[in-house]
Amino acid sequence: MSRMTGRMAAPPTLADVAELAGVSRQTVSNAVNNPDLLRADTLARVQAAIEQLGYQPNRAARSLRTRASHLIGLRLQPVQEGTANAMMDRFVHSLVETAGEAGYHVLLFSTDNEDPVGGYDDLLRSTAVDAFVVTDTYLGNPQIAWLQSRRAQFVAFGRPWGYPDARHPWVDIDSAYGSELATTHLIDKGHTRIAWIGWRKDSLLGEERRSGWSHAMRSRDLSTTGLASRVEDTVNSGRMAAAALLDEARPSAFVCASDTLAMGVFHTLFERGLRPGQDIAVVGFDDSLVAQTVPPGLTSVRQPLEEAAGELVKALEGLLGTPPYVGPGVMLKPALVVRGSS
Amino acid sequence: MSRMTGRMAAPPTLADVAELAGVSRQTVSNAVNNPDLLRADTLARVQAAIEQLGYQPNRAARSLRTRASHLIGLRLQPVQEGTANAMMDRFVHSLVETAGEAGYHVLLFSTDNEDPVGGYDDLLRSTAVDAFVVTDTYLGNPQIAWLQSRRAQFVAFGRPWGYPDARHPWVDIDSAYGSELATTHLIDKGHTRIAWIGWRKDSLLGEERRSGWSHAMRSRDLSTTGLASRVEDTVNSGRMAAAALLDEARPSAFVCASDTLAMGVFHTLFERGLRPGQDIAVVGFDDSLVAQTVPPGLTSVRQPLEEAAGELVKALEGLLGTPPYVGPGVMLKPALVVRGSS
DNA sequence: GATATGCTTTGGAACGTTCAAGGTGGACGT
DNA sequence: ACGTCCACCTTGAACGTTCCAAAGCATATC
Numbered sequence A, B: 001m002s003r004m005t006g007r008m009a010a011p012p013t014l015a016d017v018a019e020l021a022g023v024s025r026q027t028v029s030n031a032v033n034n035p036d037l038l039r040a041d042t043l044a045r046v047q048a049a050i051e052q053l054g055y056q057p058n059r060a061a062r063s064l065r066t067r068a069s070h071l072i073g074l075r076l077q078p079v080q081e082g083t084a085n086a087m088m089d090r091f092v093h094s095l096v097e098t099a100g101e102a103g104y105h106v107l108l109f110s111t112d113n114e115d116p117v118g119g120y121d122d123l124l125r126s127t128a129v130d131a132f133v134v135t136d137t138y139l140g141n142p143q144i145a146w147l148q149s150r151r152a153q154f155v156a157f158g159r160p161w162g163y164p165d166a167r168h169p170w171v172d173i174d175s176a177y178g179s180e181l182a183t184t185h186l187i188d189k190g191h192t193r194i195a196w197i198g199w200r201k202d203s204l205l206g207e208e209r210r211s212g213w214s215h216a217m218r219s220r221d222l223s224t225t226g227l228a229s230r231v232e233d234t235v236n237s238g239r240m241a242a243a244a245l246l247d248e249a250r251p252s253a254f255v256c257a258s259d260t261l262a263m264g265v266f267h268t269l270f271e272r273g274l275r276p277g278q279d280i281a282v283v284g285f286d287d288s289l290v291a292q293t294v295p296p297g298l299t300s301v302r303q304p305l306e307e308a309a310g311e312l313v314k315a316l317e318g319l320l321g322t323p324p325y326v327g328p329g330v331m332l333k334p335a336l337v338v339r340g341s342s
Numbered sequence C: 001g002a003t004a005t006g007c008t009t010t011g012g013a014a015c016g017t018t019c020a021a022g023g024t025g026g027a028c029g030t
Numbered sequence D: 001a002c003g004t005c006c007a008c009c010t011t012g013a014a015c016g017t018t019c020c021a022a023a024g025c026a027t028a029t030c
Helices: A014-021 A025-033 A040-053 A059-066 A087-101 A118-125 A142-149 A175-188 A204-219 A235-248 A259-271 A289-293 A305-320 B014-021 B025-033 B040-053 B059-066 B087-101 B118-125 B142-149 B175-188 B204-219 B235-249 B259-271 B289-293 B305-320
Strands: A071-075 A105-109 A131-134 A154-157 A170-173 A194-199 A228-231 A253-256 A281-285 A299-302 A330-332 A335-337 B071-075 B105-109 B131-134 B154-157 B170-173 B194-199 B228-231 B253-256 B281-285 B299-302 B330-332 B335-337
Touching (some): A014 A025, A014 A040, A059 B059, A087 A105, A087 A305, A087 B087, A087 B105, A105 A118, A105 B087, A118 A142, A131 A305, A175 A194, A175 A281, A175 A299, A204 A228, A228 A235, A235 A259, A259 A281, A259 A289, B014 B040, B025 B040, B071 B087, B105 B118, B131 B305, B175 B194, B175 B281, B175 B335, B194 B235, B194 B259, B204 B228, B228 B235, B235 B253, B253 B259, B305 B330
Parallel strands (some): A071 A131, A131 A154, A154 A170, B071 B105, B071 B131, B131 B154, B194 B228, B253 B281, B281 B299
Antiparallel strands (some): A105 B105, A299 A335, B299 B335
16 A cells, blocks of 8 residues: 655554554554563564664654653854854754754754743743753843743753752853963963953853953962953954053953954954064953964863763753752863964 | 642643633634634633633644644754854854744754764654755755655755756855955955955855856956965965965955955965955955954855845745745845955 | 463553534524 | 524544553463
């Protein structure tokens, strides 16, 4: 019997396989999900039938019955044009890959600004995803509290800033260590007046990165007065901050909270005919594609995003396992990639 | 009766809503899918019940019954570190957004190199997605032919190179026009010796981009001899090609097939103490974040990815509609973003 | 030879939705 | 008064899978 319908041949079902192998539906199901339960020869027979028909379980039916979709929701954050922050690309890719190995797929969605939890709510209510990966864990983000209140499953990339008693798994990167690495590297190169260009004070992450710089400076008895600037995360802010610092504090090196800001410094150097790496050293943060391609190469702190994705998937497997297991938060260490700018 | 189970309260079902509203399941279903069928007052009553319970249809059950998941598969291509090609980021984002408005979600997956169609096959067999968006349509890509042979639904971002009788919807960008724009812009600025750095000859897209340059040159009676170079798409290849061209052909401007290659030119200029924009003009392709942030700004051809995503979703809706409708391929025009490098 | 034991397999029900029929009541025409 | 039609709503079945309880069947035990 040909099963050709209008558009596409209907995929084989459990029943088709069962009939071909001469067993019951449930036995085929077991062959797929609990092969240990079958006698060796039956298993072989069923597997042959599965192979022959090219059978794969229908996801919708399986989800309906097991109440698990094996999908993970990830909210795509708006691209910020004009900045160097294409870091998410690398993260998303690693996440898709590791999640895939664990049998999960990544479902993307976005939310409009008026209703920041809208996308989450839809997916949750329609039981479309088993869990979420949350990446923007800044203080005061309503999404985390909301997810908690809805008893939704999620893992976070980023510490639960401001939720000391949070119960969800999280993975984060010790970025204070990152800027400390950067600063120490410059000190070792002989620099003593090293300026910091970071983010506004209300960014906890920004303050943390800054602390790595100031800690490194102090532990080598170097002064930090007048050497720090806190601005928005745009190229132009970095450019202006660098110009002001060069005029007033005469640093020989810059450590920046992002590659975007570091590119701002590059702009100022360019305008003044100074050469990054030769006249002034610059270090960025994120190891973006910009850092990798701009001449003469921007030294930058590289976050272990691949590893972070791996840990998040591990945490997800624990969270969704039976019994559920929630481990402690995981803190990863970044590394410094040295290039021509230092 | 409290429905609290261990982890999370079970979401309300059609039956719950029906009971509360005092109607049958099917009526609730109609209220959701075909409101016109209901009398105004019943509709209001049902909608109130839906609102009160926060009901949303269970996606798995719906998919099972309707054989449509409202998911679109997108294969995530490997990030190429060291290049400026983070263009996909912008495309994926637009796609997620427009697809979301049309009621579709984007499901990501990746494939290992050994089995390029593995990921597609899994999703197709398990009827996890309704269709695919294919983004790498280079000549000889096995995926397109394979999808066609499996009668899978898909739309392509990129012309069906080498499949003149392809029946699938596609959207592409006229990149010959892009490099023509770039070249004409340079000619208008007074340049006469404009070099081309592009991709190896086996890339049809590369040849197309190149043709825009040569066409613009010829139509203004400018010579192209010795001014073209075809290399791999890496910064270093661009760097070396630029060095060779500067030595041998003495161009005053470069048009490149990608921002990555343009950054290669920047490297050579940097090494020789030349300033992009002042001493030598450079134009790239893709309007990557690198082009946007590098000093003094890299003039670049910007592809209308947002529009492309919109057209693709429109094509998808046609393809999946009843009756299915496949329109002609859509060709979009890129624009030139002028920055300091020219 | 009857009974218990462990391994293997089975049949019916259920997950929550939509499809395809079927019912009900009133308005309308003759 | 009767049938016809229409607008509205309901009922049972089906989508393809897994859960649950129980049946089949050898083998071991008394």
